[in-house]
Amino acid sequence: LGIHIAAPALGIAPGDAIDVQARNRLSTVYMPGNKITMLPDDLVNQFSLKAGQLCPTVSLYVSIDEASLQITSTESRVERTSISHNLRHDQLGEIVTPDWLAKPSGEATELFGLHRELAFLHRFALARKQQRELVRGKPENFNRPDFNFRLAQSTPDGIAGDESVVISQRARGEPLDLIVAECMIVANHQWGAHLNDLGVPGIYRSQASLAPGIKVRMGTRAQPHAGIGVPCYAWSTSPLRRYTDLVNQWQIIACVKHGQTAALAAPFKPKDAQLLGIIGAFDATYASYNAFQTGMERYWTLQYLIQQKITSLTVSVIKDQPDILVRASELPLVFKLPATRGLARGQQLRVGIHGVDLLSLEVHTGTVEPISDANGSSEQDAADEDESTDLGDLAGGVVLAVELDEAGEASATTDAAQRVESTA
Numbered sequence: 001l002g003i004h005i006a007a008p009a010l011g012i013a014p015g016d017a018i019d020v021q022a023r024n025r026l027s028t029v030y031m032p033g034n035k036i037t038m039l040p041d042d043l044v045n046q047f048s049l050k051a052g053q054l055c056p057t058v059s060l061y062v063s064i065d066e067a068s069l070q071i072t073s074t075e076s077r078v079e080r081t082s083i084s085h086n087l088r089h090d091q092l093g094e095i096v097t098p099d100w101l102a103k104p105s106g107e108a109t110e111l112f113g114l115h116r117e118l119a120f121l122h123r124f125a126l127a128r129k130q131q132r133e134l135v136r137g138k139p140e141n142f143n144r145p146d147f148n149f150r151l152a153q154s155t156p157d158g159i160a161g162d163e164s165v166v167i168s169q170r171a172r173g174e175p176l177d178l179i180v181a182e183c184m185i186v187a188n189h190q191w192g193a194h195l196n197d198l199g200v201p202g203i204y205r206s207q208a209s210l211a212p213g214i215k216v217r218m219g220t221r222a223q224p225h226a227g228i229g230v231p232c233y234a235w236s237t238s239p240l241r242r243y244t245d246l247v248n249q250w251q252i253i254a255c256v257k258h259g260q261t262a263a264l265a266a267p268f269k270p271k272d273a274q275l276l277g278i279i280g281a282f283d284a285t286y287a288s289y290n291a292f293q294t295g296m297e298r299y300w301t302l303q304y305l306i307q308q309k310i311t312s313l314t315v316s317v318i319k320d321q322p323d324i325l326v327r328a329s330e331l332p333l334v335f336k337l338p339a340t341r342g343l344a345r346g347q348q349l350r351v352g353i354h355g356v357d358l359l360s361l362e363v364h365t366g367t368v369e370p371i372s373d374a375n376g377s378s379e380q381d382a383a384d385e386d387e388s389t390d391l392g393d394l395a396g397g398v399v400l401a402v403e404l405d406e407a408g409e410a411s412a413t414t415d416a417a418q419r420v421e422s423t424a
Helices: 017-025 041-047 098-104 115-136 175-197 243-265 273-307 377-387 415-420
Strands: 003-004 028-029 034-036 053-064 071-082 146-153 163-172 202-207 215-220 312-319 324-328 334-337 348-357 362-369
Touching: 003 175, 003 312, 017 243, 028 273, 041 243, 041 377, 053 163, 053 175, 053 243, 071 243, 098 115, 146 273, 163 273, 175 243, 215 273, 215 362, 273 348
Parallel strands: none
Antiparallel strands: 003 053, 028 034, 053 071, 146 163, 202 215, 312 324, 312 348, 324 334, 348 362
16 A cells, blocks of 8 residues: 655755745644645645646555555655546545445446455555554544535625535545545554654654543654554644644655664754744644634634524533533534533533624524433543544545545645644
8 A cells, every 4th residue: 555645845945935934834724715825835736646647755655464454564765656536525425435335336336447446445444443443442433523614605796795604514434534544644653653763853743541631742752642542643644734744754754765874864853952842833823723713613603503594403412510511413513501400411402593693703592492311422522522632634635545635735624633633
């Protein structure tokens, strides 16, 4: 299996003008209907892995035992990769289902002749997920969908303020999502371990345990990530949109080119104060970007309530003290209820909506009617919120040997990683 990552680090040198811009921005900023890229648009277009092009890549080749689906060896290369197809979630998610992978049918029987490859990749991804869950000590929870925002002009002349918001859902853990996510985890783990083995510093993410309150941390040491279930984890698969990944790509390229002497040739040396400065700046900036994206998505969700004339919502209680917090079942919306007695976590309610405040982003509620007793499902949701893992990073930038494209750059407003990381 070849996992191929776009390689902007080949065209950017640490300290040059583009690097200065990227270090100032540190990440692409996403919002419904728009994005502000970390790197110049021309450079993103130049290095993106587009169908029909021969593209520079940093590649991880993974040898797999076909019977056990265990990884037997890996090899990293810096090369040019021919991209045959871009397989996009929004276009193929309804086709590439577990049933289709088991037995293809209909107009998309072969899907570019890739059914065999996709079926194998899905089996491999399921095996990797199962192995990580053994380390985690419990299965991952995919019971909440990802929500996608799209803004459409409601009038032909496109007058400002005439945007109509469209909110759609995509179930997490679908085959294409799972394939990309598991291959990203393989690459981020294997490259992190490779940096560590050669004594080359990198930027790692770690989580000591899944105990409540234990958050994901960033540092320069390879340490276990309990939430993902791997011995180490270094973000390396989205160098076009995250500065940490660009830094790690410089370091990985040094390892590929120089082997045992990579520590002498890598741009960042052991105990380099610059790395610590980048980590501190990235943590603060990324948190600000996440807060901005969350606020923008909340604003457009409230606009959706207004535009659709929604007067009531089905919700589940996710927190019962000191404030009662509820989550809407069909929208990406969490809000407080006024003091109400006798509600338990997991209980479903029907809540009347009397209005919204677009300045404070608050929901004004009315009647509250119980639908069912607590069943524990939302209690599990709350526990998963507390874990603060990196598992939402599904749209980030792995290109497989069968040419899944860098979805992080192709999908401007559905970056699940940004939302999950806001809890970290």
